[in-house]
Amino acid sequence: MVTDASGRLARGPALILMLTAALAVSVVSVTNGAYPLSAGDILGVLVGDLEDEVARMVFVDVRLPRLVLGFLVGAVLAVSGALLQGLFRNPLADPGLIGVSAGASLAAIAVIVLGGTWLGGWVDLAGNWALPIAAFAGGSGTVFLAWRIARRAGETSVATLLLAGIAINAIAGAGTGLLTFYSSDEELRSLTFWTMGSLGHAAWDDVAMAAPWLVVSLCAAPFLARPLDAFLLGEQVVGHLGYNTDWTKRITILIAGLGVGAAVAVSGLIGFVGLVVPHLVRHSLGAGHRIVIPASALAGGTLLVGADCLARVVVAPAELPIGLMMALIGGPFFLLLLLRTRVT
Amino acid sequence: MLLRVDNASVRLGGRQIVDRLDFQLDAGELLVVLGPNGAGKSTLLKALAGEYKIHAGSVALAGKALKDWTGKCLARQRAVMPQRVEVNFPLTVEEIVRLGRPPEPLSKSQPILEELMALLDITHLQSRLAPGLSGGEQQRVQLARVLAQVWDTRKPVLLLLDECTSALDPAHQQQVFSLLRKLAWQRGFAVLAVAHDLNLAARFADRLLLLHEGQCHSSGEPLDVLTESALAEVYGLSARILNLEEGYPLVVPRDGRCAKDYDTLSWPGLAPQNSSCRQAS
Amino acid sequence: MRVMVLVAICAVCLSFVTLAKAGEPRIISADGSITETVYALGAQDRLVGVDTTSNYPEAVNSLPKVGYLRALPFEGVLALKPDVLLTTDEAEPARTLERLEQAGVAVVQLPLARSPADTMARIREVGRIVGKEARADAMAAEMQKRIADIGIAEDPPPAGSASARVLFLMAAGDHGVMMAGRNTAGQALLQAVGARNAIPDVRGYKPASREALLASHPDAIVVAESRPGQFRIDQWPQLAALDAWKQGRYYVGDSMLLLGFGPRLPKAMKEVASLLKEAEQVASNGH
Numbered sequence: 001m002v003t004d005a006s007g008r009l010a011r012g013p014a015l016i017l018m019l020t021a022a023l024a025v026s027v028v029s030v031t032n033g034a035y036p037l038s039a040g041d042i043l044g045v046l047v048g049d050l051e052d053e054v055a056r057m058v059f060v061d062v063r064l065p066r067l068v069l070g071f072l073v074g075a076v077l078a079v080s081g082a083l084l085q086g087l088f089r090n091p092l093a094d095p096g097l098i099g100v101s102a103g104a105s106l107a108a109i110a111v112i113v114l115g116g117t118w119l120g121g122w123v124d125l126a127g128n129w130a131l132p133i134a135a136f137a138g139g140s141g142t143v144f145l146a147w148r149i150a151r152r153a154g155e156t157s158v159a160t161l162l163l164a165g166i167a168i169n170a171i172a173g174a175g176t177g178l179l180t181f182y183s184s185d186e187e188l189r190s191l192t193f194w195t196m197g198s199l200g201h202a203a204w205d206d207v208a209m210a211a212p213w214l215v216v217s218l219c220a221a222p223f224l225a226r227p228l229d230a231f232l233l234g235e236q237v238v239g240h241l242g243y244n245t246d247w248t249k250r251i252t253i254l255i256a257g258l259g260v261g262a263a264v265a266v267s268g269l270i271g272f273v274g275l276v277v278p279h280l281v282r283h284s285l286g287a288g289h290r291i292v293i294p295a296s297a298l299a300g301g302t303l304l305v306g307a308d309c310l311a312r313v314v315v316a317p318a319e320l321p322i323g324l325m326m327a328l329i330g331g332p333f334f335l336l337l338l339l340r341t342r343v344t
Numbered sequence: 345m346l347l348r349v350d351n352a353s354v355r356l357g358g359r360q361i362v363d364r365l366d367f368q369l370d371a372g373e374l375l376v377v378l379g380p381n382g383a384g385k386s387t388l389l390k391a392l393a394g395e396y397k398i399h400a401g402s403v404a405l406a407g408k409a410l411k412d413w414t415g416k417c418l419a420r421q422r423a424v425m426p427q428r429v430e431v432n433f434p435l436t437v438e439e440i441v442r443l444g445r446p447p448e449p450l451s452k453s454q455p456i457l458e459e460l461m462a463l464l465d466i467t468h469l470q471s472r473l474a475p476g477l478s479g480g481e482q483q484r485v486q487l488a489r490v491l492a493q494v495w496d497t498r499k500p501v502l503l504l505l506d507e508c509t510s511a512l513d514p515a516h517q518q519q520v521f522s523l524l525r526k527l528a529w530q531r532g533f534a535v536l537a538v539a540h541d542l543n544l545a546a547r548f549a550d551r552l553l554l555l556h557e558g559q560c561h562s563s564g565e566p567l568d569v570l571t572e573s574a575l576a577e578v579y580g581l582s583a584r585i586l587n588l589e590e591g592y593p594l595v596v597p598r599d600g601r602c603a604k605d606y607d608t609l610s611w612p613g614l615a616p617q618n619s620s621c622r623q624a625s
Numbered sequence: 626m627r628v629m630v631l632v633a634i635c636a637v638c639l640s641f642v643t644l645a646k647a648g649e650p651r652i653i654s655a656d657g658s659i660t661e662t663v664y665a666l667g668a669q670d671r672l673v674g675v676d677t678t679s680n681y682p683e684a685v686n687s688l689p690k691v692g693y694l695r696a697l698p699f700e701g702v703l704a705l706k707p708d709v710l711l712t713t714d715e716a717e718p719a720r721t722l723e724r725l726e727q728a729g730v731a732v733v734q735l736p737l738a739r740s741p742a743d744t745m746a747r748i749r750e751v752g753r754i755v756g757k758e759a760r761a762d763a764m765a766a767e768m769q770k771r772i773a774d775i776g777i778a779e780d781p782p783p784a785g786s787a788s789a790r791v792l793f794l795m796a797a798g799d800h801g802v803m804m805a806g807r808n809t810a811g812q813a814l815l816q817a818v819g820a821r822n823a824i825p826d827v828r829g830y831k832p833a834s835r836e837a838l839l840a841s842h843p844d845a846i847v848v849a850e851s852r853p854g855q856f857r858i859d860q861w862p863q864l865a866a867l868d869a870w871k872q873g874r875y876y877v878g879d880s881m882l883l884l885g886f887g888p889r890l891p892k893a894m895k896e897v898a899s900l901l902k903e904a905e906q907v908a909s910n911g912h
Contacts, residue, residue: 034704054703054728061724062700089432128720184808184829186695186715193696200698201718229443232433233489236395236426241443241493242419287433317674317701318692 029309034316071301078300080256081274086228099142102172107138136265143257197268197323217259225289272330352401363558376545379555444492479511655712658887665888668755738886739813771891792843796856803830810884844904849880
């Protein structure tokens with residue numbers, strides 16, 4: 001692979017490589033799964049003259065929405081990770097840090113555990129959407145709360161935001177623990193599966209519900225590239241360079257909060273993407289956000305689609321939770337990377 | 345009059361850090377702000393940079409109150425170098441310098457970057473990653489980034505520099521300050537630099553502003569400001585002032601005659617035992 | 626939910642008309658005790674897949690597993706080309722079940738069984754679905770007889786009387802033990818044999834504190850473990866110090882046997898009931 005003087009990959013070839021990988025992984029993903037679909041079946045679906053209604057359903061209503069949702073969720077998680085790492089000037093920041101995951105979890109477990117009692121009315125009203133809507137509200141709500149706490153005299157303090165996030169995480173964690181304690185064995189199992197993440201039940205209406213938020217946050221993120229670059233030099237430099245510091249912070253938190261909230265709502269908790277992908281991208285292509293944001297989106301989407309494909313193939317006909325799969329792939333890979341950079 | 349500070353005060357945490365300060369800075373002038381630790385130098389600079397609110401009084405840039413400027417316009421005419429900039433991310437030197445530039449095609453920014461990197465002696469570092477650079481190298485990179493911001497501005501430019509040479513070796517200190525003076529004299533930049541090195545300030549500054557407890561102790565040409573009595577009053581430093589024939593003063597601190605006499609202390613543990621350093625004598 | 630079950634059952638009945646011609650229906654059983662029932666009815670050749678809660682009998686392990694019944698994968702279930710997905714009300718996610726029906730799989734959700742009567746009803750229901758009605762009826766009748774032979778008092782003993790108090794524990798992992806409180810299958814089993822729960826104030830399964838174990842003073846102890854040898858008494862000296870344990874009034878058994886409410890229910894009830902008899906003897910000797 002071509003590298004320049006700073007040890008990075010040349011951008012042109014790297015981009016082509018990433019696009020190729022994204023395409024290849026997508027093709028592998030839609031053609032593989034527990035249900036056997038022949039090349040003829042898929043061709044038939046694409047042309048539109050397939051007799052086998054079930055095969056058509058598997059391809060069009062299961063694998064395609066799963067691919068689309070997987071790609072969007074992976075892209076949003078990776079991009080949100082990149083945005084927050086830039087904002088906090090910390091390569092270890094993660095969407096979980098400002099309370100998104102904790103808030104979403106709390107709301108989700110509340111629906112699972114209290115759905116039959118206190119929240120029965122809500123569950124009756126929202127039906128299948130009760131859990132995702134609650135998770136979305138919980139996730140973005142906690143981010144908003146953290147941001148309000150960090151905002152004093154018209155300015156947002158990044159340090160306070162971080163501390164507020166930690167405190168909110170702890171409180172939401174305690175709430176989750178309390179609900180877990182009062183949950184029945186069966187509810188507990190449901191919750192455990194939710195926290196391990198899954199794209200298994202993705203359908204087109206999930207895509208329709210989550211895609212607007214996901215797409216908006218993906219499209220808005222590149223506009224933050226320049227001020228976030230300035231953030232890498234320090235908060236005060238952002239203002240010196242003529243950017244509106246507070247506006248940047250607000251928009252970043254908004255984009256990350258809504259995006260991750262929507263992602264968590266439809267796929268449960270999926271870790272590692274937001275941490276590993278931007279890290280990899282930065283080290284292979286550079287830390288400038290004009291590269292990091294789109295490249296993270298592409299790589300994050302590809303990674304999640306690939307992991308999802310593996311998750312449903314390795315133990316077929318059963319499926320591994322995708323969050324688990326991500327940790328299984330991401331954890332050792334990240335360690336390997338750390339060890340390698342330590343040596344060189 | 346490019347920068348006009350009228351009776352400006354800055355409060356931080358209920359304490360008056362800058363106290364009713366008056367001064368002006370013209371285009372083409374290099375002003376060095378001196379003063380002991382805690383005199384309010386950095387606070388003044390940050391207030392001028394818009395980081396702190398001016399509590400009372402007023403600051404005007406090019407005849408327009410500072411708070412009436414929009415961020416974009418201000419960034420084209422005023423560049424700020426903070427005391428410390430830490431970069432934890434793998435940005436290259438060239439990328440950092442380019443951050444100073446507004447969005448523009450590469451063909452426009454590239455000549456500016458190359459010129460600045462050459463001027464600050466960092467061309468050989470251009471593809472190195474910032475976290476691996478020495479403190480002095482980082483400081484030069486930041487200065488290049490600050491200058492890139494206003495390099496092609498046609499209107500008068502104000503540079504606010506907070507200890508921009510503190511980590512540099514003597515040769516680079518001289519190089520940077522002579523560059524600043526050249527920018528002031530030849531290109532009409534108004535430069536406000538906070539510094540600690542009295543002799544560096546004396547040699548290059550057109551004017552000095554000596555701060556003491558947030559107030560102006562004295563200001564004017566180096567020969568007038570750097571007097572034995574002023575140094576004793578402001579720094580508690582006992583020093584001789586030599587008027588060099590080059591036209592600027594040289595401050596030579598007196599041996600063992602500091603205000604706080606450390607000779608009365610003894611440090612038995614610190615006596616050199618097995619020094620392998622060569623003593624220059 | 627009820628309506629859905631009815632609709633599903635109707636769908637099954639309808640599909641049977643066609644299936645009868647096409648051969649035996651392909652069934653996926655997503656519930657341990659239903660799987661056990663299918664085997665007991667001798668209809669295992671119809672099973673094409675089971676879920677991860679199905680571990681008994683041994684032969685079940687050779688069938689493909691479609692995952693956990695609360696996280697059923699759409700494609701995984703469909704891949705086995707089943708005609709019927711036989712499961713309980715616990716099955717999730719609801720949307721996957723809906724879509725499976727759309728894909729032509731008859732989804733049958735049976736209610737949970739928490740009493741001998743439920744269990745027998747469920748056996749008959751499963752029998753009807755797998756086409757072994759006669760055998761299921763015989764099995765239910767046999768079960769009725771065996772339960773009657775155990776000799777449990779028809780009426781629950783009056784409150785305040787000295788009916789035996791049983792501590793029901795579930796071994797979880799290597800070090801944890803959970804106490805079964807109200808609303809658990811453990812409590813349901815105790816109820817079926819006319820015993821009282823020694824921990825009546827807890828709801829669901831809760832981690833056992835060593836103090837609470839000591840304070841419970843049970844007349845007998847039942848421990849359910851998910852694999853043999855999982856529960857180790859040497860790690861629970863407080864339990865070993867209880868009279869019930871010291872005097873041998875305890876039973877450690879497989880959790881599917883004790884909690885499944887399947888074909889082995891009479892055996893489970895007999896084991897627990899025999900503990901109670903011992904306890905009563907001790908009690909009457911004491912008086």
